[in-house]
């Protein structure tokens with residue numbers, strides 16, 4: 430029993446000595462290695478790590494992160510197409526406004542459109558007879574809208590200086606035979622002269638002294654026309 434103990438002590442002491450010397454050797458080697466490394470200019474692993482990290486991974490990862498961010502806005506445009514279907518219904522009411530022209534009285538003034546049946550039928554017969562006689566009759570102004578007549582009167586008031594003077598040439602809409610479709614202005618002057626001389630055969634007469642172009646259906650076809658009036662009266 431006594432013999433066994435000393436060897437254990439000696440071994441433990443030797444082990445301790447070896448461990449201490451081993452640590453000293455390792456420490457000295459580490460110090461020496463560090464000095465050699467500094468002398469040779471090697472960078473320590475701690476210095477290299479930040480350089481590698483800053484140059485490589487962060488640059489490539491940041492753009493990818495930015496690229497992922499736009500992916501979320503892409504989802505928002507998909508939501509916008511939904512309000513678009515609400516726009517087509519707004520286009521539907523537009524075409525319904527066009528038929529209102531008949532109420533406004535937009536007539537083809539240089540035709541028989543809108544004329545009374547009596548004046549129209551008589552005028553067509555007269556124009557056919559004039560053509561056969563070598564004369565030219567054209568409709569300069571037939572049926573007018575009330576708005577057009579008002580506009581003509583406003584222009585005449587400016588031209589002649591007063592309402593009283595203007596109505597001798599352009600009657601107010603409520604008095605105008607053009608607005609009623611019962612008057613026609615003929616052009617050119619030679620054609621109007623032909624109608625003045627021959628219109629009675631078709632019941633068409635010149636009405637005013639100051640308007641050689643203005644005609645109305647004032648008599649029975651074949652009968653003499655009534656005496657002319659000096660100018661139009663708003664009454």
Ligand SMILES: [Zn+2]
Nearest residue numbers: 612613614643
């Ligand atoms: Zn007229």
